[in-house]
Amino acid sequence: MKYTKHSIYLVLMLLFVSRGYSNVAISSIPQSSMVPGGIAVIPTPMRAVNGSYREERIMLADFEGKQFAIIGIPLSVGPGTQNFTLTTTDGSEQMLAFQVQDKSYTEQHLTITNNRQVNPNTEDMQRISRERAEMDTAFSTWTDNLEPVFKMEPPVEGVRSSSFGLRRFFNGQARSPHSGMDIAADEGTPIYAPAPGIIRATGNYFFNGNTIILDHGHGLISLYCHMNTIDVEVGSIVKTGEQIGKVGQTGRVTGPHLHWSINLNNTRVDPALFLTN
Ligand SMILES: [Zn+2]
Structure with missing residues (x-):
């Protein structure tokens, strides 16, 4: 069987759909604020099609030609390392980390x-x-x-x-x-x-x-x-x-x-x- 360019694209598209492919182009991006109650804005090291943090799906967004993971950080987390997972275009999962700084609220x-x-x-x-x-x-x-x-x-x-x-x-x-x-x-x-x-x-x-x-x-x-x-x-x-x-x-x-x-x-x-x- 001979695969045409179109059928390969179709197969890729179906793969993305079945894995819940999601990415969005945005025209404004938040300032990264890696504190409890803040937002982590992290450039993805490889093209990702899906991501999760603490068992919740996370936003993947293209801004000015680059892809970012945009992650809400709960007030309840303490300072230190937080992990999240990205699924890349080839279907493999990568674990990544970011550092939360301390913030004291009155x-x-x-x-x-x-x-x-x-x-x-x-x-x-x-x-x-x-x-x-x-x-x-x-x-x-x-x-x-x-x-x-x-x-x-x-x-x-x-x-x-x-x-x-x-x-x-x-x-x-x-x-x-x-x-x-x-x-x-x-x-x-x-x-x-x-x-x-x-x-x-x-x-x-x-x-x-x-x-x-x-x-x-x-x-x-x-x-x-x-x-x-x-x-x-x-x-x-x-x-x-x-x-x-x-x-x-x-x-x-x-x-x-x-x-x-x-x-x-x-x-x-x-x-x-x-x-x-
Ligand atoms: Zn209130």
Whole structure:
């Protein structure tokens, strides 16, 4: 049997499809920040078709003629070596490493008047775990046909009241660190999509209140919480600058604000890394 050039291309294409080939051309790239809650931007030493880190698929992107692995680093990792895996065009797997530097985040103490929002009862806990699963499914979405954008405008005009990574205490009790950025604004202030995407989830959640999850493609997904109103529906396609909702104080809050978080490979990273100013 004689192989033509076309049939060889077809076989290669099918191989890429069956291995979940994914790479995207991007027009902006984040600054590498190899700290807990940061983003590792690593030029690939060989052409890769797929990659994973801590069992999550990672973004592979072409920027100015070079391919990069763009990896969200969890707040929970300590300083030291982190490994990730790339699958190359010939199907072989290569393990690579990067070094995480130490970063200390300060403490924040908050007083919540509704004690159930600090120590939820059994019924609340059932609701919380159901909602976590729902949000986790949305955060794990992978969309190939969207170009992720790394340079964003703040989604709302206001004061940055609480930054990412703060070690939080509610009514004196240690809780999860702050996984996003808080922007304080009056109730009803419009919230705009900071980048194009598809709405993957909306809901009224126990801690997060009225919430939107917006998918920007290739594992880049943003979250908007404590909203007064939600102005979009699941499946809506939104453009940069399109209004998606309004600032409110639903869920666990001490006043009206937007809690904005960004996920990369299902990992919360610092939204400040995406802001152009
Ligand atoms: Zn917050």
